Amino acid sequence: MNVQFKKGVLDLCVLAMTAQEDRYGYELAVIISGKFDIAVGSVYPILNRLTQEGYFTTYLQESPGGPPRKYYRLSLEGRMKLEMLTEEWRTFTAAVNEWIEEGQR
Amino acid sequence: MSTSRQYLMIMEQELREVPEPLRREWLADYAEHFRIGIENGQPEEEICRELGDPRVIAKELKLNNRFELVKTNGNPVHLVKAMLVGTSLGLFNLLFVLAPFIAVSAVLIAIWAVVVALFAGALYAAGQGAFGGQYKGLTGFAFAFILVGLGIIVFIAARALTKGFVRGTAKYLQANRRLLREGSSRSV
Structure with a gap:
């Protein structure tokens, strides 16, 4: 995937992944890195930044048969940000799709 | 280990x-x-x-x-x-980041120079008012007050512009930096 595309949508994807359920860092890091071909270790700085910006709250929760894991929960600000980014994404892709179809006609 | x-x-x-x-x-x-x-x-x-x-x-x-x-x-x-x-880290494209940054910085530095000039002018006018010269007595002090007032206004504007510019640049750079590729330190 084109790099310019990736940058813009990483935040959106991370926020979207936590919309339904709280997730722990490992899950997010592995899935995001697998989909976008970025280093697994680079996902944690993104999670950190989004937490610092107030879009996530974090808490520790016991895991079955292991030490506790750090979970990320979308805050109210996070949900608003997600909504905003989703809206932007829809507008953007709608415009692009229109041009592509135009070109195929 | x-x-x-x-x-x-x-x-x-x-x-x-x-x-x-x-x-x-x-x-x-x-x-x-x-x-x-x-x-x-x-x-x-x-x-x-x-x-x-x-x-x-x-x-x-x-x-x-x-x-x-x-x-x-x-x-x-x-x-x-x-x-x-x-x-x-090689995360920024220097040409595209540095050139506009320096251009805007130059404008900001010029505005700050105006602030300094206004305060220096006020000091000079007050000196003239106190010790006589081109503008004696009240005229000198009146000039000084006007220049201090202008200085304060431009100072406040310059400070707001600088902060806004710095914050904006930080946001821009954070959004536009390159990402690390999987499994290595190459950047894309």
Whole structure:
């Protein structure tokens, strides 16, 4: 995937992944890195930044048969940000799709 | 020594100037990542490779933190430091970042020069008022007051512009930096 595309949508994807359920860092890091071909270790700085910006709250929760894991929960600000980014994404892709179809006609 | 311990030690070394609660939090994220990976039966070497170069990751963490700092305090010194770190990582396209940055900085410096000139002018006029000269007595002081007033207005405007510019640049750079590629320190 084109790099310019990736940058813009990483935040959106991370926020979207936590919309339904709280997730722990490992899950997010592995899935995001697998989909976008970025280093697994680079996902944690993104999670950190989004937490610092107030879009996530974090808490520790016991895991079955292991030490506790750090979970990320979308805050109210996070949900608003997600909504905003989703809206932007829809507008953007709608415009692009229109041009592509135009070109195929 | 195990590979994961070595990885975390390199990272800790790279993060040594980061204040304590933050540093421990960051390292804990990566320690947890290793733990879960190992629980899932993934070989440690593979986890290390997927994570990417610990030195580069540490720099990314620090850079993020610097930008957050600049966005809250609007301090130009912090901004320049963050830009230097980002540049050393090869994360910015210098031509496109540096040229506009210098151009706008020059304009801001000119505005600050106006502030200095106005206050210097006020001082001069007050001196004339007190000791006689071109503008004697009240005329000199009146001039001084006008210049101080203008100086304060331009000062407030210059400060707001500088902060806004610094914050905006931080946001722009954070949004436009390059990303690290999987499994190596190459950047795209």
